[in-house]
Amino acid sequence: MxxxxxxxxxxxxxxxxxxxxxxxxxxxxxxxxxxxxxxxxxxxxxxxxxxxxxxxxxxxxxxxxxxxxxxxxxxxxxxxxxxxxxxxxxxxxxxxxxxxxxxxxxxxxxxxxxxxxxxxxxxxxxxxxxxxxxxxxxxxxxxxxxxxxxxxxxxxAPLSPGRNAEDIFGLNKEDTRPVEEIVREKMLHILESAYPNVLEVEDLIRMVGADEMVVMQQLSDLKQRDLVREVETGKVVRHMLEDKTEVQMVKQMPTIAANQQPTIAIITANYGEKLAVDAMMENKTTYVKFKSEGESNVYTMGYIGEHRVVSTKLPAIGHARAAQISSGNTTTRLLGTFQNIEHVFVVGIAGGVPHYTDYYKHVRLGDIVISTCDSKGYIYYYCEKVLRNKQGDVQFKMKTYSPREMDLQRVVEKLQDRIKRRPEKIPWEGYITQGLEILKNQEADFNRPPPESDRLYMGIGDDNVIEVQHPEAPDSEMDVNQGSPTIRFSPIGSGRFNRSEQTRMDFVNRHGIMCFDTEFDQVLESIVGNRKDSFMFIRGIADYGDGTRNKEWGPYAALAAAAMMKAIIRMISNPYLSEDED
Known part of the structure; x- marks a missing residue:
């Protein structure tokens, strides 16, 4: 038939x-x-x-x-x-x-x-x-x-996420705020990026790119609100406000007794990340190793559980030559100043890798990605360059990183088991709540943004994007994590892909990456070069790593990552410690 x-x-x-x-x-x-x-x-x-x-x-x-x-x-x-x-x-x-x-x-x-x-x-x-x-x-x-x-x-209406888009795919975003508010926000962002370094007012005016009178008026307002401090005539720095932290400006770090030496170092890249991490500590003191010219350093020491920890903030990140030198040098100084460090955490925000149809693989804003070894033992993939062979196939020139000591990876395995057995008792939710109370008076809002602000875009070629809807849970699943971070485990990726969405997604699929990071290869080179064999990245998802900017989710994502860091640190010596917590 x-x-x-x-x-x-x-x-x-x-x-x-x-x-x-x-x-x-x-x-x-x-x-x-x-x-x-x-x-x-x-x-x-x-x-x-x-x-x-x-x-x-x-x-x-x-x-x-x-x-x-x-x-x-x-x-x-x-x-x-x-x-x-x-x-x-x-x-x-x-x-x-x-x-x-x-x-x-x-x-x-x-x-x-x-x-x-x-x-x-x-x-x-x-x-x-x-x-x-x-x-x-x-x-x-x-x-x-x-x-x-x-x-x-x-x-x-769908909004263009800031890249080229035809009208059928959305409208361009328009900032309708008063110019004073825009200038103030930009000024704070610049000062926070540079922190703890000092900026000359002349340089600040040039970097803001606005009318000098408007900039000076907003700078005066920020000084009155104690958000900016003038350390010398014509030189200013962002002032970190934290009621429960003693801040000392020092030329040299004081001598620290052997039994007070930190054993865990935490590296952050932006101001909000540093605030969130420090909110997880108790009995803390911040030392700003101040230089009126050149690079300053900031160290906050305190306790998380029974562990003595120290946090710092990189003054610059990325792959401009100055940023490379700065981030690597800051990490080297941290590990040289505190020589009893056993574990290094890099904590903060990053871009999630969405999956437009697979609910189980779809990383959303506010989720947490923990760097986990893949089958090759790597926790971090950095793409130095995208190449093509004679056949036209894409090849990636990469650096890969893996810890020699697996203590933190074993803790993560316990954590994964903990989530499966008792998902209703997750200590990091409590740490987020505690952090919100500590950070409530900060300029940034660390509360979780409303779900409707989690808007997803898809590149469809030729720099065109469309806004797409999030995949829904299958019949057999309930979206139990709505309103709470979902915890993901995968290697972290970073690098440059010539603005090609297809090339970036090819890189993701080859290496099972759920999270795209800022370029931290120089930080990792310093960690490995200083023979620190136990290190981990914990990233809160603030955007989708697609060229869009979602400032609204940054503070909450940083806080979620810091809360997860605290849960893991408290499990280092006792993997089941968190099970006894409410």
Missing amino acids: AEEKEEIVMTPSKKGKTTHIRIEKRKKLDMGLDDSVEHVGGGKNAGLVVNKQAEGDDVDLARPQLQIGFNCFLVDQKTENRMVESRRLKFWYVDGTEYLDQVTTAYEFFKELVKPENFPRDYVGFIKKCMKQMQRPEYTLAKKVDLEIKLLDEED
Whole structure:
């Protein structure tokens, strides 16, 4: 008997503001032609069948096995009015399709559908492209797709995340705040990035790039609020406000008794990270090793559990030559000043690697990623350069890092087991609450931002991006972590990828990376060069590492990472210590 061919059948329906376009595969012999058929395609459209509109209540719209959606604008060419739409693709698969195959099929189907070079600008073209894709052999496992189109209110409009985007993919962000507020924020950011280093006022004015009078007015206001301190005429520094910390300005570090020497060092890269880490300590003192010219250093010493710890902040990071030298030198001075260090933690914020269809692999804002050894023993991958061989295949010139001592990795294994056995008792939630109380008077807001501010974008080629919706939990899962950090375990990645989203994601997939970091290779070189064999990165997710900037999540992400650091440090000598905590 000849193999029965399939037709791709489209059935539209509408209910309120929501339109459903059901696209499914049916065997040609089973379908027949009846009054429900509106059109049967021929020629290039052979195998495509369009049904008449069905009543909304008559269409089977049971829960899909997987879905992915995005928001966009439609522009009326006559009136130029803009309508905001949510378009969601819902997938059903042939029986027995594995979850990984479901995820891959949906992701590839979606990526193909929204390619900029042939993105349909009208309903008919968009629906036709969906139907034509269903005919392709790579989507054999998908038996039905429902395209849900819903009108949204204008305040739900997708915003461009700051890169090139056509109107259909969103609007450019516009900062409507008063210029004084923008200048003040930028000034604080510059001073906090430089902290504990001193900046000359002339340099500050140049770096802010605003009217000198406005800058001086805002600087005066910041001094009155004790957020900025003038250490010498014409030289200023960010003033760290912390009621429970004694701050001493010193030319040389005081001699520390042997039994008071810290055994754990914590490295942070920005001001908010340092505040969050210090909020986890007790009985602490901050020493600012001050220089009016050149690099200053800041060390905060205190206790976390039974462990004596010291934290510092890098004055600059990245791969400009000055930043390379600075970050490496600061780490070397830290480890040279405190020679009893046994473990080094690098704690702070980073960019998560989202997965647009796989709920289990999707890293979200506020989550925590702990550097964990992969099968090769590496916890950190740094891409120095992207190369191509004669065949055109992408190759990565890399540096890799792994600790020689596995004490912290063994603690993490205990932590993973702890989460599985007793997820309802997680001490870091309590540490976040305690940290919020300590940090409540800071300029930055360390509270968890509202969930609607967690907006996800996808690069679709040629510097175009669209806003997409987060993958939903499968039927068998409840989103128990909503409002709390999900803990992830993977190697950390960093480097430069020539602004290529595809190249970056290739790097991610090759090495199982869930988190993209600032370039810390010079810090790692210093740690390894100083023979510190036990080190770990703990990163709170503040953005998606896609070129966007999400300042709103930075403070909370830093606090979440610091809270996890405290939980791990308290488990170092007693892996089960945290089980006794409320």
